[in-house]
Amino acid sequence: xxxxxxxxxxxxxxxxxxxxxxxxxxxxxxxxxxxxxxxxxxxxxxxxxxxxxxxxxxxxxxxxxxxxxxxxxxxxxxxxxxxxxxxxxxxxxxxxxxxxxxxxxxxxxxxxxxxxxxxxxxxxxxxxxxxxxxxxxxxxxxxxxxxxxxxxxxxxxxxxxxxxxxxxxxxxxxxxxxxxxxxxxxxxxxxxxxxxxxxxxxxxxxxxxxxxxxxxxxxxxxxxxxxxxxxxxxxxxxxxxxxxxxxxxxxxxxxxxxxxxxxxxxxxxxxxxxxxxxxxxxxxxxxxxxxxxxxxxxxxxxxxxxxxxxxxxxxxxxxxxxxxxxxxxxxxxxxxxxxxxxxxxxxxxxxxxxxxxxxxxxxxxxxxxxxxxxxxxxxxxxxxx
Amino acid sequence: xxxxxxxxxxxxxxxxxxxxxxxxxxxxxxxxxxxxxxxxxxxxxxxxxxxxxxxxxxxxxxxxxxxxxxxxxxxxxxxxxxxxxxxxxxxxxxxxxxxxxxxxxxxxxxxxxxxxxxxxxxxxxxxxxxxxxxxxxxxxxxxxxxxxxxxxxxxxxxxxxxxxxxxxxxxxxxxxxxxxxxxxxxxxxxxxxxxxxxxxxxxxxxxxxxxxxxxxxxxxxxxxxxxxxxxxxxxxxxxxxxxxxxxxxxxxxxxxxxxxxxxxxxxxxxxxxxxxxxxxxxxxxxxxxxxxxxxxxxxxxxxxxxxxxxxxxxxxxxxxxxxxxxxxxxxxxxxxxxxxxxxxxxxxxxxxxxxxxxxxxxxxxxxxxxxxxxxxxxxxxxxxx
Numbered sequence: 001x002x003x004x005x006x007x008x009x010x011x012x013x014x015x016x017x018x019x020x021x022x023x024x025x026x027x028x029x030x031x032x033x034x035x036x037x038x039x040x041x042x043x044x045x046x047x048x049x050x051x052x053x054x055x056x057x058x059x060x061x062x063x064x065x066x067x068x069x070x071x072x073x074x075x076x077x078x079x080x081x082x083x084x085x086x087x088x089x090x091x092x093x094x095x096x097x098x099x100x101x102x103x104x105x106x107x108x109x110x111x112x113x114x115x116x117x118x119x120x121x122x123x124x125x126x127x128x129x130x131x132x133x134x135x136x137x138x139x140x141x142x143x144x145x146x147x148x149x150x151x152x153x154x155x156x157x158x159x160x161x162x163x164x165x166x167x168x169x170x171x172x173x174x175x176x177x178x179x180x181x182x183x184x185x186x187x188x189x190x191x192x193x194x195x196x197x198x199x200x201x202x203x204x205x206x207x208x209x210x211x212x213x214x215x216x217x218x219x220x221x222x223x224x225x226x227x228x229x230x231x232x233x234x235x236x237x238x239x240x241x242x243x244x245x246x247x248x249x250x251x252x253x254x255x256x257x258x259x260x261x262x263x264x265x266x267x268x269x270x271x272x273x274x275x276x277x278x279x280x281x282x283x284x285x286x287x288x289x290x291x292x293x294x295x296x297x298x299x300x301x302x303x304x305x306x307x308x309x310x311x312x313x314x315x316x317x318x319x320x321x322x323x324x325x326x327x328x329x330x331x332x333x334x335x336x337x338x339x340x341x342x343x344x345x346x347x348x349x350x351x352x353x354x355x356x357x358x359x360x361x362x363x364x365x366x367x368x369x370x371x372x373x374x375x376x377x378x379x380x381x382x383x384x385x
Numbered sequence: 386x387x388x389x390x391x392x393x394x395x396x397x398x399x400x401x402x403x404x405x406x407x408x409x410x411x412x413x414x415x416x417x418x419x420x421x422x423x424x425x426x427x428x429x430x431x432x433x434x435x436x437x438x439x440x441x442x443x444x445x446x447x448x449x450x451x452x453x454x455x456x457x458x459x460x461x462x463x464x465x466x467x468x469x470x471x472x473x474x475x476x477x478x479x480x481x482x483x484x485x486x487x488x489x490x491x492x493x494x495x496x497x498x499x500x501x502x503x504x505x506x507x508x509x510x511x512x513x514x515x516x517x518x519x520x521x522x523x524x525x526x527x528x529x530x531x532x533x534x535x536x537x538x539x540x541x542x543x544x545x546x547x548x549x550x551x552x553x554x555x556x557x558x559x560x561x562x563x564x565x566x567x568x569x570x571x572x573x574x575x576x577x578x579x580x581x582x583x584x585x586x587x588x589x590x591x592x593x594x595x596x597x598x599x600x601x602x603x604x605x606x607x608x609x610x611x612x613x614x615x616x617x618x619x620x621x622x623x624x625x626x627x628x629x630x631x632x633x634x635x636x637x638x639x640x641x642x643x644x645x646x647x648x649x650x651x652x653x654x655x656x657x658x659x660x661x662x663x664x665x666x667x668x669x670x671x672x673x674x675x676x677x678x679x680x681x682x683x684x685x686x687x688x689x690x691x692x693x694x695x696x697x698x699x700x701x702x703x704x705x706x707x708x709x710x711x712x713x714x715x716x717x718x719x720x721x722x723x724x725x726x727x728x729x730x731x732x733x734x735x736x737x738x739x740x741x742x743x744x745x746x747x748x749x750x751x752x753x754x755x756x757x758x759x760x761x762x763x764x765x766x767x768x769x770x
Contacts, residue, residue, distance in 0.1 A: 001486055023519075047628075055441055055514050059522065062469040062515040065628040065644075065761035069635075075647040077626035078762070079475050080467040084447040090464050094479055101386055101486030129440050130447040134408075137444065241462035243432075243450040250454075259450075262460040376450035377463070 001100035003223035005233040006383065008036040009345040013181040014214035014333030022051075022058045022114035026067045029215035029338075030110050034071070037219060037229035041072035044219075045104035048095040049080045050088025050111035051337035056126045058114050067110060084130035085286060086241075087111065089340030089370030089379030092218070093241045099220045111341035112215035123211050127336070130373040132247035143286070144208055146248055146374045148200035151289035154255045155202065157304070160292070162202050164307025166193035168288035169206040169330055171316050176327020178358040183212045183333030207288040212333030216342035232352045237365070238271030238382040240264075246376045259378035260297040260369060267367075267380040268299075275299035278382070279362050280321065280350055282343035284371035285328040294369050295323070298380070322360045325350060340370035340379060351385050386485035388608035390618040391768065393422040394730040399568040399599035399718030407436075407443050407499035411452045414600035414723075415495050419456070422604060422614035426457035429604075430489035433480040434465045435473025435496035436722035441511045443499050452495060469515035470671060471626075472496065474725030474755030474764030477603070478626045484605045496726035497600035508596050512721070515758040517632035528671070529593055531633055531759045533585035536674035539640045540587065542689070545677070547587050549692025551578035553673035554591040554715055556701050561712020563743040568597045568718030592673040597718030601727035617737045622750070623656030623767040625649075631761045644763035645682040645754060652752075652765040653684075660684035663767070664747050665706065665735055667728035669756035670713040679754050680708070683765070707745045710735060725755035725764060736770050 010032030012025050020028075026049070034041060049064040060066065068078035081091040088111025095109045115123055128142050136146065154160055170190050176182040188206060196204035219229070226233030242262035248254050268274055275298055283298075285291035292306035300321055301309045309315065315323035326332045326346035329339060347366035349355045355363075363385075370379040395417030397410050405413075411434075419426060434449040445451065453463035466476040473496025480494045500508055513527050521531065539545055555575050561567040573591060581589035604614070611618030627647035633639050653659055660683055668683075670676035677691035685706055686694045694700065700708035711717045711731035714724060732751035734740045740748075748770075755764040 001488070053440060053446060055438060055511075058518070059514055060518040061438060061467065061511075062631060062758050062761060064468065065757070066517070066631050068628050069630040069761075073628075075627045075629065075643060077475075077478070078468075078628040079479065079626070082446065082465045082467055083449065083463075090462075093462070094464065094483075097483050097486060097488055098479075101482060101488070103386070103482055103486070126440075126446075129444055132451070133443070133445040241464070242460045243453050243458075243463040244460065245454040246447060246451050258460060372450070373447050376447060376454075 002102060004096055004099045004220055004236045005223045005226040006218045006236065006348055007221050007226050007229040007233055008033050008219045009348050010036060011181060011216040011342055011345045012214050014183040014212045014335055016116040017213045020213060022054055022112055023066060023070060025114060025213060025215040026110050026112040027070045029217040030071045030108060033217035033219050039229060042074055044073050044076060044106050044108050046076050046098065046107045047073055047078040048091040048107060048109045050091035050340055051080055052082060052084055052087045052113055053126050057118055083377040084372035085336045086340055086370040086372035086377040086379050087337040090241055092341060092344065093239050093379055095220055096236055096239050099222060105221055105225060107220045108217060109341055110215060110217045111338040113335035113337040114213045115211050115335060116213050135247045135249055144200040144203060147287040147289055148203045149248065150254050151202050154289060157255055160307040162194060164311055165207050165288040166190050167311040168285060168291045169193045171310060172285060172324050172328040172330040175317060175325050175358055176331025179327045179332055182327040182331050183210050184331050203287055209286045209329035209334040212335040214333060214335035214338045216338045216345050218341055218344050234348050234351050235384045237384050238267035240266030241379045244376050246373060248374055255293060257293060257297055257375035257378060259375055260294060263378040263380040264298045267382050271382040273382060277365060278367045279365050280325060280360055281323050281367040282326060282346055283323055283369050285324060285330050286334060290371060298369060317358060317360055325358045325360060343368040343370060344381060347383050351383060387487060389481055389484045389605055389621045390608045390611040391603045391733055392606050392611050392614040392618055393418050393604045394733050395421060396566060396601040396727055396730045397599050398566040399597045399720055401501040402598045405598060407439055407497055408451060408455060410499060410598060410600040411495050411497040412455045414602040415456045415493060418602035418604050424614060427459055429458050429461060429491050429493050431461050431483065431492045432458055432463040433476040433492060433494045435476035435725055436465055437467060437469055437472045437498055438511050442503055468762040469757035470721045471725055471755040471757030471762040471764050472722040475626055477726060477729065478624050478764055480605055481621055481624050484607060490606055490610060492605045493602060494726055495600060495602045496723040498720035498722040499598045500596050500720060501598050520632045520634055529585040529588060532672040532674055533588045534633065535639050536587050539674060542640055545692040547579060549696055550592050550673040551575050552696040553670060553676045554578045556695065557670060557709050557713040557715040560702060560710050560743055561716025564712045564717055567712045567716050568595050569716050588672055594671045594714035594719040597720040599718060599720035599723045601723045601730050603726055603729050619733050619736050620769045622769050623652035625651030626764045629761050631758060633759055640678060642678060642682055642760035642763060644760055645679060648763040648765040649683045652767050656767040658767060662750055663752045664750045665710060665745055666708050666752040667711060667731055668708055668754045670709060670715050671719060675756060683754060702743060702745055710743050710745060728753040728755060729766060732768050736768060
C-alpha cells in the first residue's frame with residue numbers, strides 16, 4: 001500500500017446555527033477544502049461522509065449522494081459511515097484504505113452533524129442510542145451518566161480528584177478561546193469549573209462537551225501527487241480503527257478503552273513511532289474524564305497519572321505534550337459526526353504552522369484519537385509534516 | 386490490487402419475525418457464514434455492516450461493534466455503512482477494497498434490517514427519508530409514489546404496459562415459491578397481479594416489494610487463500626459503486642439510473658466482461674419497474690425493450706438470461722440493509738450449483754445490482770465460478 005497525504009482542509013465554525021442546515025454545513029466545508037487546492041469537483045473520485053445521526057437529527061438518510069451531488073461530484077462512490085461519535089474518524093480510515101490501495105488518487109472526506117435543531121431532551125435521547133439498547137438505553141442511561149460512572153470508578157481506583165477533571169476543562173477552554181472557529185470561546189478558572197452545576201456526579205457542566213452544529217473536510221491524495229495541490233502536504237503515517245463491546249456492564253474495566261489501545265498500537269506500528277515521538281495530540285474529550293483515559297491508553301503517561309500530569313501543565317500549549325490545542329470537544333464543540341475530521345484539520349493547521357495564537361513551538365508529528373460511544377469504537381491517526 | 390473471492394455465505398430466512406431482534410438476525414447470518422467454513426471468530430479481521438435504518442427501526446445506533454462483539458470478533462475494525470437500500474452492497478464494495486488492497490485476509494460482510502417492529506405508516510416514513518428531504522419528503526412523496534411516477538413516464542416513453550410490469554411480478558413470485566428462505570412463497574398469475582389493489586397508479590400491490598426482517602453474510606478472502614475455507618470459492622471479478630442526485634425532479638431522465646450505468650460500466654471493465662457474458666443476475670426489483678430499468682441500464686436489452694423481453698420469457702429460470710432466480714425483493718423479501726449481501730448469497734448458491742429446484746442450467750457468471758433510493762446509489766458486482 002502506498003503513502004497517503006492530506007493535501008487540503010476545510011471547516012465551518014462550530015456553534016449553534018439556527019440558519020444553517022446540515023447540507024449547507026457539509027457543502028461549506030467541502031467547498032473550502034476544494035478551494036484551498038484549487039481543485040475542480042470533477043477531479044474528486046470518491047466521497048467518504050462521516051455522520052452519526054442525520055436521519056434522527058434532521059430526517060434525512062442517504063446523505064452521501066446528497067452531499068456529493070451538492071458539491072458537483074459526478075457519479076462518484078459516495079458513502080455514509082456511522083460509528084457513533086467516531087463516524088468521521090472511521091470515514092477517514094476507510095478513505096485512507098482506498099487511496100493507499102491505489103483505487104483512487106483524490107478522495108474527499110467530510111464529517112458533519114446538525115444537532116441544535118432538536119430540543120435538548122431529544123438530543124440526549126439520540127446520543128444515547130449509541131449505547132447498548134438492551135441494557136443501558138432501556139434503563140435510561142445517558143452518556144453523561146455513563147461517563148460519570150467511568151469517572152467515579154477512575155477516581156476510586158487511582159485517587160484522581162475533581163480538580164484533575166476540572167484542569168482538563170480549564171486547559172481546553174483556554175485553548176478554545178484562541179480558536180476563531182470554536183463554539184464556546186471563553187476561558188474559565190478552576191473555581192468556575194468546580195462550582196458549575198452538577199450534571200451527573202462527579203461531572204459538572206464544564207466536564208461535558210457541547211452540542212454543536214458543524215462540518216469539516218480533508219482531501220487525500222497519494223503522497224507522490226501531493227505537491228500538485230499544496231506546498232504543505234501532511235503525511236498520514238499511521239491510521240487504525242478498532243472495536244469493543246457497547247455496554248459498560250460487559251467490560252472488564254471501565255477505566256480503559258481496549259478499542260483505543262488496539263487502534264493506538266496499530267497506528268504506532270504503522271508509523272514506526274511511539275508515544276514519545278508525538279509532538280501534540282487532539283484527543284476525544286467528550287467528557288473531561290475521557291481525555292485523561294485517552295492519555296493513558298495512548299501511552300502518553302502511565303495508568304492513573306493523567307490527572308496530576310494535566311494539573312501540572314504537561315498538556316497545555318507550552319507544555320511537554322500539548323493536547324487539544326483547538327479547544328477540544330469541550331470548548332471547540334462536538335458536532336458528533338464532524339469531530340473526527342475536525343481533529344485532523346486542527347492537527348494539520350499545527351503541522352503547517354498555521355495555528356495562529358495557539359500554534360505550538362514543536363509540531364512535526366501529531367496524533368488524533370476519535371472515540372465512539374463509551375469506547376466501542378476507537379480510531380487513531382498519526383500525521384506528520 | 387489482488388484478486389478476491391467469496392468463500393462462505395450465511396443467511397436467515399426473510400419474513401416478518403415478531404420474535405427475532407435485529408441483533409439475533411445479524412448474529413444468525415454471521416454465525417452460519419463462519420460455520421460454513423469452520424472459521425473461528427478470532428480469525429476474522431474486520432466487520433463491514435450494511436444497515437439502512439436500525440436507529441429508526443429499532444432505536445440502536447453504533448450497530449457494527451454491537452454485532453462484532455456478539456459474534457466474538459475481537460477488537461476488529463467494525464463499521465456501519467448506510468446507503469439507503471444499497472447499504473450492504475456498499476459495505477461489500479468497501480470490504481472488497483480492503484481485501485484487494487492487502488489490508489486484511491479474512492473479512493466478514495453482514496447486511497441486516499429489522500423492519501416489521503414498526504407500524505406500516507412509520508415504515509413508509511422511515512423509507513421515505515432516503516428521498517430528498519427538501520423537496521420529495523416534505524411534499525409527502527413516498528417510494529411507491531416515486532416509482533409510480535417513474536413507471537408512468539417509462540410507459541409513456543416506451544409504450545410499456547401494465548402487463549409488462551406484472552410479468553416481472555409473476556416471474557419473481559414463481560421463482561420465490563421455490564426458495565425456502567423467501568418471505569412470500571406464492572406463485573401468482575398475471576390476472577392476479579393486474580387485479581391486485583392499486584398502491585400508486587400504475588403500481589399494484591404485486592408491483593411492490595415486501596417489508597421484511599432478515600440478514601445475510603459473506604466472507605471474503607484473497608483468491609489465493611480461498612481453498613483453505615471452501616471447495617467452491619466464487620471469484621469477485623468486478624465491483625463498483627456510483628452516485629447520482631437524490632431528487633427525481635433534479636434528474637434529466639427518470640427512466641434510467643446513471644449511478645447504475647456508471648457502476649455497471651466500471652464493474653464490466655474490471656471484470657473484462659460485457660452484458661452478453663453474464664449468465665444470470667439478481668436485480669434490485671424494489672418495484673417491478675426497477676427491474677425493467679436495471680435490465681436496460683446494465684445492457685441486457687436495448688432501452689425500452691425490457692417489458693416485452695420479460696413477457697417473452699427472456700429472464701425466467703429457463704430463459705436466455707435468468708433474473709432474480711431467488712424471487713427478488715418482490716417475493717424473497719426486502720429487509721433493506723440485508724438486500725445487497727443477500728443478492729450475493731443467492732448468486733453464490735447458483736454459481737456453486739446449490740440452488741436446488743431453482744438452479745439454472747448455465748451458471749458460470751452472475752451479476753448483482755443493488756439500488757439506493759430512487760437511483761442515487763448504484764452498486765454492481767460480478768461474480769464467477
